[in-house]
Amino acid sequence: MPRKKEIEEKLKTVNADIGDIIRIIRNDEQHEGVLMPHHEFSDDDIITIKLKTGYNIGIAVDKKTEILLVQKQKTTEKQTKRIPYDQKKPTISIVGTGGTIACYIDYRTGAVHPASSAEELAFSVPEIFDLCNVKSQVAYQMLSENIEVSHWQALAEIIAKELNNGAAGVVIPHGTDTLGYTAAALSFLLKNLSGPVVLVGAQRSSDRPSSDAAQNLIAAATVAATSDIGEVVVVMHGEISDTFSTIHRGTKVRKFHTSRRDAFQTVNDLPLGKVENGAITLHAPYRKKTTGPVTTDTNMEEDVAILYFYPGMKPKDIPEKKGIVLAGTGLGHVSTKLLPRVTKLIKDGTVIIMTSQCLFGRVNMRVYSAGRDLIKVGVLSGEDMLPETAYVKLMWVLAHAKNKQDIEQLMMTNIAGETAERTKSNAFLQQNN
Numbered sequence: 001m002p003r004k005k006e007i008e009e010k011l012k013t014v015n016a017d018i019g020d021i022i023r024i025i026r027n028d029e030q031h032e033g034v035l036m037p038h039h040e041f042s043d044d045d046i047i048t049i050k051l052k053t054g055y056n057i058g059i060a061v062d063k064k065t066e067i068l069l070v071q072k073q074k075t076t077e078k079q080t081k082r083i084p085y086d087q088k089k090p091t092i093s094i095v096g097t098g099g100t101i102a103c104y105i106d107y108r109t110g111a112v113h114p115a116s117s118a119e120e121l122a123f124s125v126p127e128i129f130d131l132c133n134v135k136s137q138v139a140y141q142m143l144s145e146n147i148e149v150s151h152w153q154a155l156a157e158i159i160a161k162e163l164n165n166g167a168a169g170v171v172i173p174h175g176t177d178t179l180g181y182t183a184a185a186l187s188f189l190l191k192n193l194s195g196p197v198v199l200v201g202a203q204r205s206s207d208r209p210s211s212d213a214a215q216n217l218i219a220a221a222t223v224a225a226t227s228d229i230g231e232v233v234v235v236m237h238g239e240i241s242d243t244f245s246t247i248h249r250g251t252k253v254r255k256f257h258t259s260r261r262d263a264f265q266t267v268n269d270l271p272l273g274k275v276e277n278g279a280i281t282l283h284a285p286y287r288k289k290t291t292g293p294v295t296t297d298t299n300m301e302e303d304v305a306i307l308y309f310y311p312g313m314k315p316k317d318i319p320e321k322k323g324i325v326l327a328g329t330g331l332g333h334v335s336t337k338l339l340p341r342v343t344k345l346i347k348d349g350t351v352i353i354m355t356s357q358c359l360f361g362r363v364n365m366r367v368y369s370a371g372r373d374l375i376k377v378g379v380l381s382g383e384d385m386l387p388e389t390a391y392v393k394l395m396w397v398l399a400h401a402k403n404k405q406d407i408e409q410l411m412m413t414n415i416a417g418e419t420a421e422r423t424k425s426n427a428f429l430q431q432n433n
């Protein structure tokens with residue numbers, strides 16, 4: 001909520017602006033620090049200052065609280081710098097979409113802001129300029145839970161344009177919550193990639209000492225600028241300390257932890273490789289970049305849902321849709337009580353794909369009668385696909401297939417590395433061992 005007018009007046013009276021050092025005297029306490037921007041989640045009587053220790057504290061200000069201006073801010077050199085250009089280096093394009101990673105530190109206050117220009121984004125990690133030239137733009141400034149299909153489609157067009165205009169690779173800073181969905185979606189929407197498309201996020205914002213933002217961005221830029229990958233990949237911390245970053249295939253990756261820096265893992269496969277001390281090692285087969293041009297194929301049927309089965313689920317809990325991805329139990333099951341509903345929906349034209357809530361391992365509906373019954377009524381197997389990958393794939397397939405047979409065939413075809421005939425048995429929570 002906005003700050004109270006009386007408090008704004010107090011600050012104005014002493015000529016205190018954001019970035020200035022102020023002293024707040026309240027009862028017999030005194031606090032000195034840099035005046036921070038007012039946060040919309042803060043109460044209306046709070047002034048936030050950054051202490052010398054780097055910590056931000058919010059102080060409740062009342063009528064008796066005194067505010068003194070200690071020092072006006074100094075403009076730092078960094079603010080006036082321009083993005084450097086070296087014609088011997090490759091140029092990457094950074095396309096910001098939002099999330100913690102797309103925020104930069106204001107060098108005056110140490111506050112984290114969403115970057116709204118190319119310079120701000122690039123200067124958040126100036127080390128990248130040692131590696132490559134940076135062209136950058138902000139496509140969105142969104143929390144990733146608000147990203148929709150239309151954002152994936154527009155993003156695919158921007159990426160194709162950047163690569164076709166000569167970028168060696170594209171880095172997409174993205175909120176981590178739905179980063180896996182966007183990575184999977186872009187994997188289907190972009191064709192004939194002439195360079196790596198690297199999604200990257202941060203679990204901890206760049207004003208925290210434990211932030212993963214800088215390492216992740218540098219590793220992502222390294223992959224974009226110097227690798228010969230022609231796929232959509234995700235680059236994030238490989239383990240909790242700052243040792244290496246892992247390169248995951250966009251259709252096989254999921255956020256497994258709410259807060260750990262190594263939250264992302266490859267599912268049902270091994271990661272493509274890693275970035276350690278600036279060097280890329282690729283140890284799994286990958287699609288190599290082409291000479292272009294990159295094309296897009298962005299039609300998607302949006303009337304698709306993912307449904308997580310739970311004991312007690314009722315037939316009416318399964319809606320009428322063009323497509324449904326079920327996250328069933330174990331090898332791919334739902335309660336037999338749901339069978340008549342599933343049968344009717346399929347008869348009426350809904351395409352239903354079975355995946356597993358187990359995440360690791362492959363769906364196999366042939367083992368138990370419950371599964372065989374589902375196959376009989378036309379439920380298709382999602383094989384070793386993540387439910388979210390099956391979801392974006394089904395949206396794409398429904399917009400491209402001409403008939404039922406086409407749908408079935410496309411769902412079974414490996415289009416973007418999303419499914420393999422055999423799942424490597426050692427691809428189970430490998431990355432953190």
Ligand code: GLU
Nearest residue numbers: 099100143144175176177
């Ligand atoms: N919910 C936010 C998002 O996914 C969290 C911030 C982040 O992870 O970047 O955008």
